Amino acid sequence: QSALTQPPSASGSLGQSVTISCTGTTSDIGGYNYVSWYQQHPGKAPQLIIYEVTKRPSGVPARFSGSKSANTASLTVSGLQADDEADYYCSSYAVNNNFVFGTGTKVTVL
Amino acid sequence: QVQLVESGGGLVKPGGSLRLSCEASGFTFKDYYMTWIRQAPGKSLEWLAYISSSGSPIYYRDSVKGRFTISRDNAKNSLFLLMNNLRVEDTAIYYCARESSSSWGRFDPWGQGTLVTVSS
Numbered sequence: 548q549s550a551l552t553q554p555p556s557a558s559g560s561l562g563q564s565v566t567i568s569c570t571g572t573t574s575d576i577g578g579y580n581y582v583s584w585y586q587q588h589p590g591k592a593p594q595l596i597i598y599e600v601t602k603r604p605s606g607v608p609a610r611f612s613g614s615k616s617a618n619t620a621s622l623t624v625s626g627l628q629a630d631d632e633a634d635y636y637c638s639s640y641a642v643n644n645n646f647v648f649g650t651g652t653k654v655t656v657l
Numbered sequence: 658q659v660q661l662v663e664s665g666g667g668l669v670k671p672g673g674s675l676r677l678s679c680e681a682s683g684f685t686f687k688d689y690y691m692t693w694i695r696q697a698p699g700k701s702l703e704w705l706a707y708i709s710s711s712g713s714p715i716y717y718r719d720s721v722k723g724r725f726t727i728s729r730d731n732a733k734n735s736l737f738l739l740m741n742n743l744r745v746e747d748t749a750i751y752y753c754a755r756e757s758s759s760s761w762g763r764f765d766p767w768g769q770g771t772l773v774t775v776s777s
Contacts, residue, residue: 548718550701581761585702592752593702595765604765636702640761644716646692646704 551575551637551649558655559627567652569620569637575647577618581640584613584622588633597622624654632656659683659766661753666771673743673775679736679753679768687731690756692764693738695749695773703749706738707756743775 552570559565569576569584576582582600585593595604597613600620610625620639624631637649665677679691692707706717706727715727726739736753750772754764 548720579761583762583764585764592767592769593764594767595763598757598763598765599760638702638704638762638764644714645718646707646762648694648702648704651701 548641548645548647551639551647553635553637553649553652555650556653556655558657559624560657561627561629563627564623564625565627565654566621566623567635567637567654569622569639569649571618571620571639571641571647573618575618575639575641576615576620578642579640580615582613582615582620583638584611584620585636585638586631586633587636593636627656629656659755661755661766661768663751663753663768663771666751666773668774668776669743670777671743671745671775674739674741675743675773677738677740677751677753677771677773679738681734681736681755684755686729686734688758690758691727691729691736692754692756693725693727693736693751694754694764694767695747695751696770697746697749700749705751708736710758740773743773745775747773748775749773 584597587593600615693705708727728737750770752770754767757763
């Protein structure tokens with residue numbers, strides 16, 4: 548149950564795009580299409596922004612998109628806005644009915 | 658609207674116990690799986706356990722098996738986490754979250770969290 552690996556930080560200018568990677572193994576990301584992404588603003592609870600690799604819950608802008616290739620999932624935030632500055636966490640279903648989260652990425656909007 | 662409200666956190670000594678509660682509203686509680694997730698100060702998220710809509714099956718992460726017990730009362734729209742033999746490293750904000758019964762890892766929404774501090 549090792550954490551998924553994310554870069555500690557990422558940044559982009561207003562209006563630009565940023566992509567965050569999330570690397571796991573064949574026991575989690577590579578084995579299942581149950582990757583989710585969460586956004587967490589300081590002092591707040593996480594909020595779901597992507598589930599099942601590419602799906603967006605209602606109310607989440609299309610600027611947020613997800614993808615997966617082999618053992619690595621990615622989240623892309625396009626048209627960066629000031630409010631996108633937050634921590635982002637990936638998660639995946641894993642073998643033996645477990646779930647594993649990523650190490651987290653702090654996104655800074657320049 | 659859909660809402661989850663945790664309670665029961667606080668300061669406890671190592672080896673002590675605590676029971677967290679999560680009260681749900683705004684949706685048909687008995688139709689959903691539920692889960693507990695925690696976040697140590699300044700750290701990432703850690704999934705702890707989930708419970709099916711009926712109360713079985715239940716699954717735990719290895720590090721809390723035998724110490725933590727998840728349960729639910731569908732008549733009272735409530736989820737619980739009983740934590741025994743608490744350790745300093747269990748200090749964290751504990752969140753409950755709704756889990757879709759038709760998808761894995763779709764934790765939405767989350768409660769505001771309740772802080773558990775384990776210290777002598």
